[in-house]
Amino acid sequence: AQSVTQPDIHITVSEGASLELRCNYSYGATPYLFWYVQSPGQGLQLLLKYFSGDTLVQGIKGFEAEFKRSQSSFNLRKPSVHWSDAAEYFCAVGGNDMRFGAGTRLTVKP
Amino acid sequence: EAGVAQSPRYKIIEKRQSVAFWCNPISGHATLYWYQQILGQGPKLLIQFQNNGVVDDSQLPKDRFSAERLKGVDSTLKIQPAKLEDSAVYLCASSYVKGSYNEQFFGPGTRLTVL
Numbered sequence: 652a653q654s655v656t657q658p659d660i661h662i663t664v665s666e667g668a669s670l671e672l673r674c675n676y677s678y679g680a681t682p683y684l685f686w687y688v689q690s691p692g693q694g695l696q697l698l699l700k701y702f703s704g705d706t707l708v709q710g711i712k713g714f715e716a717e718f719k720r721s722q723s724s725f726n727l728r729k730p731s732v733h734w735s736d737a738a739e740y741f742c743a744v745g746g747n748d749m750r751f752g753a754g755t756r757l758t759v760k761p
Numbered sequence: 762e763a764g765v766a767q768s769p770r771y772k773i774i775e776k777r778q779s780v781a782f783w784c785n786p787i788s789g790h791a792t793l794y795w796y797q798q799i800l801g802q803g804p805k806l807l808i809q810f811q812n813n814g815v816v817d818d819s820q821l822p823k824d825r826f827s828a829e830r831l832k833g834v835d836s837t838l839k840i841q842p843a844k845l846e847d848s849a850v851y852l853c854a855s856s857y858v859k860g861s862y863n864e865q866f867f868g869p870g871t872r873l874t875v876l
Contacts, residue, residue, distance in 0.1 A: 655803070687867075694765070694852060694867035695804070741803050748817065749865070751803030
């Protein structure tokens with residue numbers, strides 16, 4: 652069965668610092684992988700997705716993610732974090748039958 | 762383009778009462794999803810509709826939860842009777858059928874508190 656693990660419940664970074672959020676997945680075939688962001692009181696917004704091809708995926712708001720099949724990982728990165736990036740981030744696997752991780756809450760220190 | 766609309770945004774009820782949530786998807790989106798997001802967890806799919814037919818309701822607690830999508834547009838999700846553990850945010854999403862993957866667009870959710 653497909654599943655997603657986000658090992659970090661909460662991460663705090665300073666504004667301007669780099670960010671990496673971890674995601675590990677379990678899936679029987681080549682997965683569809685996603686990162687969503689959820690701000691307080693808001694729905695989920697898609698940051699980026701991976702279906703196939705280039706393993707480094709560019710998304711919105713300066714985010715990127717790298718698919719590593721050998722490690723079953725799809726980590727999200729951003730070179731310089733802004734205060735407005737503070738939110739909850741969810742990794743998901745699948746397509747129409749989507750499975751979400753438990754999320755990582757990002758706090759940005761001034 | 763208008764997004765997915767949900768109402769109410771917040772609801773507080775006592776256990777054993779009933780409650781209903783409404784969702785209006787993006788115009789033209791044939792697929793509609795209801796998710797339950799318990800505090801500290803990721804969203805969990807409850808039910809998926811394709812037009813007005815149910816595609817997947819395997820994780821819907823059918824003894825108390827029901828959902829319908831009459832005319833293949835708006836949808837309602839009902840809980841009757843509610844339990845304390847139903848306290849969660851209920852998210853609606855919709856997608857346009859194209860190819861093997863359909864990007865899902867999420868509404869703002871309805872936060873339910875059961876006392």
